[in-house]
Amino acid sequence: MKDKIYSFSIVFVCLLIFSLLAHNSYGQQTNSEPLRYELFEHKLFVVHTNHSTIETDSMRYRLLFPKNYDSTKKYPLVLFLHGAGERGDSSLTVKHIGAWALQEKNRKNYECFVLVPQCEKKNKWVEVDWAADSHTQPKEMSKYMNLTVQLLEKLEKQFPIDTDRIYLTGLSMGGYGTWDLATRFPQKFAAIVPICGGADEKTADSLKxxxxxxxxxxxxxxxxxxxxRRMVEAVKKTGNKDVHYTEYSKVKHGSWKPAYEDESMWKWLFDCVVGE
Structure with a gap:
């Protein structure tokens, strides 16, 4: 009886030690690299809505410069459209894209600008019902989408951005925005990554x-x-051969986390060049 108790105690202690070591190892892996969100510079974009008056519109945005930035070199730019939960003047705007962009290995492997425009509370990138089974694309862009286009044009003149390598991605509300903006300006972007969004399938031909x-x-x-699913099929019917779709069988709305952790996606994205 004593031998059985002794053997059980040894096994229990071994399991406890193994558990503690595994926990510590996991903690070291997840906390080894604190992300420096302050590297995203917080800025304000202001435009005159009427040149005969002093009326203006404005939009907050955040901009991450390439690691080892050299003004004599040209760099790709990633335009990220955030979701509804990150609306308003908040550092949460860069939370999801920052989890990728601020990792040191990605800063080295993918030297680029990362632009994060800020949609204010109670506004949308696209004025549609997200819960609807379908929608018709609005004739006009939303206020903050319009400002985003103007901001991008301004930054292209201000900084050495490789205009053949501008990449567009967004999640949820920003996924809708990604589809919408790409269909309106298909020549502007080298590639797009819409995450858990939706689009008007009638606009698919512009993405062929x-x-x-x-x-x-x-x-x-x-x-x-x-x-x-429906938008992917609509684009494929145009003859587009470079359309990929990943659906996570056990994931709910937060599909951006595994998507942005997918190294193969980023490699594919940065290999894309306008016209090639």
């Missing part, structure tokens, strides 16, 4: 030459995966 990688969670109840 656009490299696209779409992500969605199969269990998403906020934006149904059918929205992505």
């Amino acid at each position: 030459a656009m490299p696209i990688w779409v992500f969605h969670g199969a269990l998403d109840q906020t934006v149904k995966p059918q929205r992505s």
Whole structure:
């Protein structure tokens, strides 16, 4: 009896030690690299809405410069459209894209500008119902989408941006924005990555030459995966051969996390060049 108790105690202690070591190892891996969100510079973009008056519109945005920035070199730019939960003047705007962009290995491997425009509270990148099974693209861009286009044009003149390598991505509300902006300006972007968004399938023809990688969670109840599935099929019917779709079988609305952790997606994205 004593031998059995002794043997059980030894096994228990070994399991406890193993558990503690595994926990510490995991903690070291996840906390080894604190992300420096302050590297995203907080700025304000102001435009005159009427040149005969002093009326203006403005939009906050954040801009990350390439690591080892050299003004004599040209760099790609990643334009990120955030989701509804990050609206307003908040550092949360860069939370999801920052988890990728601020990792040291990515700063080295993908030297680029990262632009994050800020949509204010109660506004949308695209004025549509996210819960609807379908929608018709609005004739006009929303206020903050319009400002984003103007901001991008300004930055292209101000900084050494490689205009053949501008990449567009966004999640949820920003996924809708990604589709919408790309269909309006298909020549502007080298490739797009819409995540858990939706689009008007009637606009698919404008994307027949656009490299696209779409992500969605199969269990998403906020934006149904059918929205992505149908748009992907619509684009494929145009003859586009560079359309990829990844659907995570056990993921709900947060499909951006595994999507932005997918190294193969980033490698594919940065290999895309306008016209090639």
